[in-house]
Amino acid sequence: MTSKIIPRTHFWQGNEACAEAAIVSGCRFFAGYPITPASEIGEHLAWRLPQVGGIAVQMEDEIASLGAVVGASWAGAKAMTATSGPGFSLMQELIGYAFMTETPCVVVDVQRTGPSTGQATKGGQGDVMQARWGTHGDYASIALSPNSVQEMFDLTIRAFNLAETYRTPVVLLADEIIAHMREQIIIPQSDQITIINRKKPKPTDKAFFNGEDVAPMPSVGEGYNVPITGSTHNEYGYRFTADRAVHKQLVESLIGKVRNNSEKIVDYESNNFDDCDVGIVSFGCTSRAVYETVDLAKKKGVTVGFVRLKTIWPFPEEAVRNIAKNAKVIIVPELNMGEVFYEVERVVHGYVPVIPLNKIGGGEMITPEELLAKIIESVKKVD
Amino acid sequence: MKKRTEIRITGLGGQGVVLAGKILGKAGVYDEKHVVQTQSYGAEARGSAAKSEVIIADKKVGFPMVRKCDVLVAMSQTALDKHLKDLKEDGTLLIDENLVREVPKIRARVFKIPATKMAETELKSKIYANVVMLGALTKTTGIVSQQAVEKAITESVPDKTQENNIRGFRIGLELVKQ
Incomplete structure (x- = not known):
């Protein structure tokens, strides 16, 4: 081998x-x-x-x-x-x-x-x-x-x-x-294949945390004497367990590095985005039913568009908002009692109805037929 | 061949139904088809219900689960009782005749294969019943080529059992000829 x-x-x-x-x-x-x-x-x-x-x-x-x-x-x-x-x-x-x-x-x-x-x-x-x-x-x-x-x-x-x-x-x-x-x-x-490695510090560097950009990361044993703590700390790693400003700066940088780069991080697959009666927002195994459902619905005269989340967090808000602009109704199938559904509702913000399709237990998937039935039912409701 | 063939292999944990599905799936890939193989088993190591599903198609497979079987293999009575309702009317049913005693009257083609018995008498171990069944399945359905299955078996089983697995598979092929 x-x-x-x-x-x-x-x-x-x-x-x-x-x-x-x-x-x-x-x-x-x-x-x-x-x-x-x-x-x-x-x-x-x-x-x-x-x-x-x-x-x-x-x-x-x-x-x-x-x-x-x-x-x-x-x-x-x-x-x-x-x-x-x-x-x-x-x-x-x-x-x-x-x-x-x-x-x-x-x-x-x-x-x-x-x-x-x-x-x-x-x-x-x-x-x-x-x-x-x-x-x-x-x-x-x-x-x-x-x-x-x-x-x-x-x-x-x-x-x-x-x-x-x-x-x-x-x-x-x-x-x-x-x-x-x-x-x-x-x-x-x-x-x-693109492989990315962490940014390493220069010998003169002293600040290894909560930078505006992501700070360089030393390894233990490289001689940087860096304290590593789960308590609130400043850019050098020193603890500040009561200081409001240090905590605020730290947490804002932790959140900021993801939020400010969410456009680069977010990834999704979509189809029939601009021209659909029904939009489906799905992810993971559940999304495997959607491809066939699009064809089944077409035979019934219903155009189905979809957004398939490849990043769930950060949530692809823009893509979901865009499909909501075109569809009359959004359906969210998932193997739980409603999680991504609430996130879609938050993003769509009442612009169109959002309908959950939930299934749990036994490892059974939502089938294309079940999804189609939900689509037909939902189209009737909003028409 | 049809565009999409859905196969379900069922039995009990320990009978090698998951391995049979894996071998069949690999063979489909060697025949340059699109293949998805899934499996389902209980929390116990042996004895609970087990199934393996293989979809072999000419184009990329979206939904990966079998809904209506073109081919159903049952290696226990409880497996047959549970899954027979999902077999298409014009489908193919293969049962291990030593383990499945009662087969209701159906319109599908039915093949009664003495897989476990042949594995025990010819190969001295019932663990080869799954490849005997695979031989019968290959012969009756023609979904995959003999050559592809033998290559898949060689790549999927431990070296020391390769010969017996290939022999078991060929016994299965022969059983249908008769």
Whole structure:
């Protein structure tokens, strides 16, 4: 087995594609705790990382896993963990620590049916808001949503690039269906793949946090004497646990680096944008029903346009607003009791009706037929 | 061939239905088709309901789940009872005749394959029943080529079981000829 993957068409599982993409991205440290439906990522990396000089560790739990990942990142490695809902819940404290310390890392959450242990082997999409607001306090999240095995690869690379660019944890918000699915995937030549590495400090640099632009990041052992703390700190890393101005400046910079760059971060797929009766806003596995539904609806004389969110956070507000300008009604199908739905309502702001289509339990997807029925019902309602 | 063929392989955890789906999917790729393979299993390692679904098509597959099966493989009675309603009227049903005793009268083509029995007598282990079934499926449906399946088997199973898996697959092909 060579350490490099061969650029050609493969028939891979989503989790395998994610793990290989991590290696291509330059990830050389993985720490995790096995959990369905994310285990294959750690299993694959435990085999592959040593071949490329990397390290994979099975930790005692998910809290320790992300702790090790944050440590590895500060030691200079690109680092990742992978989990599912119950583990993602445990990781929330350290996700907050990673935000606050501006630590680049990738957290893969392969969503299953929750809450709690829920249905361990069955897919769901109930962690959307957890990926945005899971840890306490003020911050801005980046979360990406793949809908194919190809995107498990492409968006994992993007997750690392965004993490390194903005020095922030990035969540790859996958789901059991996409992660366990096998399909064709085309691995491009390595010169066709863009890899971004964190900005390193010059020898004279002293400020490593909350810069207007993203501050350069030293590694431990490079001699910069940088304090790293989850408490409020200034640009040098010194703690200010009562000063209002320092806290405000810090948190505004954490939020600003994502919000001010949201145009560069936001990504989506769309179709029939300008000319549709019904608009669908979907993401992840659920979006796989939409392509067929567009054809089914056409036969019934209904033009369907869609926005498919590839970044869920920051939310593609502009794209959703644009489709609302043209459609008479927006439908939001998701495998939860309504999460992206509320975000769409917020953005559309009463301009057109927004109708949820929710399905939970058993790992069953929303079928094109169910989506079509909702479309026909909704068109009748608004006409 | 039709534009989109939907295959569901069902049985119990431990029978290798997920592996059978994976091999079939890989074979579809070698035949240069568009393929999506999904699976569903219980929280237990063995004995709970398991299924593997493969969609083989001429163009990119959108919705990845099987709704109406063109081909249904049942390796347990409970699997057949649960999934028979999803088989198309003009579809193909393959059952392991040693594990499925009762098949209702249906219009679909039915093939009773002694997969587990042949695996036990010819290969000394019932773990090869899945590839025997795969042989029968290949022969009865022609969805994938024999060559592609054999290449997929070789790439998907441990080295020391390769020979038996290929033999099992060929036994399955022969069973349908008779």
